[in-house]
Amino acid sequence: MTPEDCAGGVPPAVRLTGISKRFGAVQANRDVALEVAAGTIHGIIGENGAGKSTLVSILYGFYEADEGRIEIAGREVAIRSSADAIGHGIGMVHQHFMLVPTFTVLENVMLGAEGGALLAKGRAATRAELIRLSATYGLEVDPDAKVGDLAVGLQQRVEILKALRRGAKILILDEPTGVLTPDETDRLFGILRGLRREGVTVLLITHKLREIMAVTDRVSVMRRGEMVAHRETAATTREDLAELMVGRKVLLEVSRVETVPGAVALRAEGLTWRDARGVARLKDVSLEVRAGEILGLAGVSGNGQSELLDVLSGIAGVQEGRIVIGPRAIDRAHPAEPAEMRAMGVAHVPEDRHRRGLVLPFEAQENAVLGYHHGPATGTGRLLDLRALGAHCAELMRRFDVRPANPRLRSSGFSGGNQQKLVLAREIEQAPRILLVGQPTRGVDIGAIEFIHTRLLEMKKAGAAILLVSVELDEIMALSDRIAVMNAGRIEGTLDRAEATPHRLSLLMAGVREGEAA
């Protein structure tokens, strides 16, 4: 309790000092300090893996800090569980929603704040409160709708309503815009400003500079588990923040290799694809990738990019439309399994290396042949040749600088960057004619990012046709020759790198086509 806290009158809504948290070998937070003034929108920005989520999870009682102090409104508190956090007036909107999909909005909002042993009374009271909150903050949503049936943006509102219903005075939002369209994002920001007007303190976690500039009052920057700077938003610039985030001058223009694109290596024509529930995830998608070029596929995540990669790599069957690779046309009547795709020279670095690209409990040498286990790397006999397997993996590890270079180590024991390098090594070493790459640098440390980007450019120079899917606009802009933008399962437009500005791209990402913008 330091008296000078109160010198300015109102104590800060949140004050963290000396917060440290370690997960095994990873120091997620190191001696972090943060002060959030009451009634402001405070941003925390940092790259993936900078420790932002860990920090707010500690504040919300999901994790317990190894060390450090938490003060809420000037009083030191102990937060050991979410219940403690809620008791101190903290609410949180998680990156992945914490909603019961089979429940109604009303039931979800009630959960944990039912007001008595029986539901009837609390139901009425919550309904009244929902009406009041929606009037005050513009948070309209049908209380009796089943949450699983709602659009993502509306589900997020339910999360906010849940927090407010519990009397949250401090609202944490963890990467709230990752799943939203720009339009929904704007509406969210409107709601946040409304909350600020009513005296709620908002803590916004993001890795997007645009959002920090658009809505926050102050911003704190995290890098590699540490808090590196605090700024008044009005008194800083995007370049300044970007530099703080990565810890050095960012080269916005990576030295791209100019090549003359060759023939079309991969063509998709009118792909439409529905998921098991019959929802169309891809709508009439057509695109071409030429040898020696990188086609960037931009878009907010969840707009069909994952499904497109699945269909192009053969994991999901073609339903409507067709894929043409050389002389081979793949359609519903002539499907191609992933094995055949690989045989045709299509390699695939999947978006999710934990659930797709690697079998985590497998040894590195087993993962080094995943998808190619019928190929020569496993030996020529009827049985697996473990020695060949180990030698193959050791070679990949040497060439791609995977550490530790131990082929017998379980894959879960490698860091994110080294796991990704292993996947990339496996796919690139096949010398594919077509390379499908999803989120190549997600959760990867900076050094590895540069390595991976360099390798992709080398592949392009060697004449491979590369389809690069990324939600990081900067990555797309830095590497691509042409950029296609996906929104709601469609390709909204394709721009040459030269004519692609962030502004034009984000219009397309929002589904506003050329010429429609006012």
Next chain:
Amino acid sequence: MTPLPRWVELGLLPLANIALAFLVAGAVVALIGESPAEAMAVMLKGAFVYDGALGYTLYYTTNFLFTGLAVSVAFHAMLFNIGGEGQAAMGGLGAALVCLALDAVLPGLILIPLAIMGAAAFGAAWAVVPGWLQARRGSHIVITTIMFNFIAAGVLVSLLSGPLMRAGQSSPQTRDFAEGARLPFLHDIARGLGFPATQTPLNLSFVIALVAAFGVWVLIWRTRWGYALRAVGHSEGAARYAGIAVPRMVIVAMAVSGALAGCMALNEIIGAQGRLVLNFTSGYGFTGIAVALMGRNHPVGIFFAALLFGALYQGGAELDFEFQTITREMVVLIQGLIILFSGALALMFVPALSRVLRAGAGSGAA
């Protein structure tokens, strides 16, 4: 959590869990008013020392080997096959049908391989249906295999009290197979080679089971199919990415699992009994779960676990003679405790152990 060293994970931890199971069983014996040490001694003597004891122990071991291997193969694909009972029962039916139909016309040398195939095929078929239902229709394999156990039992009752019942008898069993349709007893083989041997039900199935164990090891750890199977078990998403047809893998894994379980019938039906009887599976299918768990789904581990259970069964029978108040059902209790401690509570000691190890490492470094 940092992973434990291998010697702890594969050695200390399983031993601690089994020790705990025996400790609790000992406490029960003491509670009943008998001496746990004495009971243990009786069981050990019964299992290994008495004339012919080892033969009986290995005879039981054979059953556990087959059912344990069956559970483990499915488990490598993350499938819980608790339908070993039903698959073994159907395996018995398959072997019996072959023998009943052909034992008058074919010599043993041809008939026995056919009967083995019959057992494996029927066991596999009885497992493939739940496998197919899980792979293609999304039915939970645990529930379906449980239901299939009951259905198999019902089918066997119907047949053995109906069309297959021995003529002129009212007990639910088939007629005896011809002598040539039976797997040779190992004591006969030993005597044939000039060694004296006590008569026990131990028969050639034991050797077949050992061969099966080696085969499973090769299949799971040294073939591309086994690689794909383990990939499916660890991560379905990665398996699909790798171009492995997951539904087909599920079905084939269940087929192999069911065939192994079905082969348990070799030991009982064309080995020891020489006819199809009711309830010959008597819980071996369920115990297979314990065997696989204890053996950590590795054939070597499964062999030792099967041997332990074989010894328990044979030694447990000895309890009936020596004590008034404890019987062979004590073994069922121990079996339950082993499943509890090395299965459901397998990780109970992990936090404490890693604390101890870390403290040890810390003080060692300091």
Next chain:
Amino acid sequence: MTEVWIDLLRILDGSLRLGTPLILCAMAGLVSERAGVIDIGLEGKMLAAAFAAAAVASLTGSPWAGMAAALGVAAALALLHGFACITHRGEQIISGVAINILAAGGTVVAGIALFRQGGQTPPLMAGERFRPIRLPGAETLGDVPAIGPLYAELISGHTLPVYLAVLSVPLIAWLLGRTTFGLRLRATGEMPLAVDSAGLSVAFIRYRAVLIAGLLCGLAGVFLSTAHGAGFVREMSAGKGFIALAAMIFGKWRPWPVFGACLLFGFLETGAARLQGVTLPLIGPAPVELILLLPYIATVVLLAGFFGRAVPPRALGVPYRKER
């Protein structure tokens, strides 16, 4: 006409009686699984409780003491299941198998140690059992046409556990649908993260669900050995716990449909018993064994989605891990 009516009533009466352990166990499974904990140990808990009830009733002469012991034993096994699956995040199916085998072995071991009758308890005297309860007016109303026999045959004259079983259905339906605890329990089975982030303890909710399941199985055991039967015999649960599991799935994890499934399965059992040795026109001897298999076959077919879909709670069988 009246004879057919009375015959029908007798069959329904039998269905209810044979359905009672199914109802209690299925409700137990329902509460546990709606909270996300698979319970294939219904059979074992019921068996252990049946033994405890008969053993203590025989030793003390009081069925009530037997009931208390049965509830205690079943609750203890339920908590063991919870300890393994909730606290230590063990495999729920393995834990259930362990409990079934423990009960199968433990009851006989304890039975022999206590009574030396090969694992049975001594037959229970009238005063050591729950007797049928004649509801008031059953005698006098019995002669009223149609309704009289309905009251006398079907509604009156059951033992206490039967009435408790029937009562358990609206009670569980109310608990799940109308109470705060029920809302939280259902949320735990669907999306435990939501429960945790609401500041509630997933473990505590699951423990309570598992405990309720244990108590219900305990009642089922009481019914078997001290109400329906007169003493414990080894393996007396005879797979009823698994039929209850089937009924729970057949009723799609909802109380009233599950109740209906239990009655249906009880009806099949009664019908099969009545058809024993009867020759049917066209078919010949009644296929009693096949009729008894119908619950299992029906469940397999239902699970396969050939008629309707049975969607289990989303988080069923998934241990909840809270990072620290």
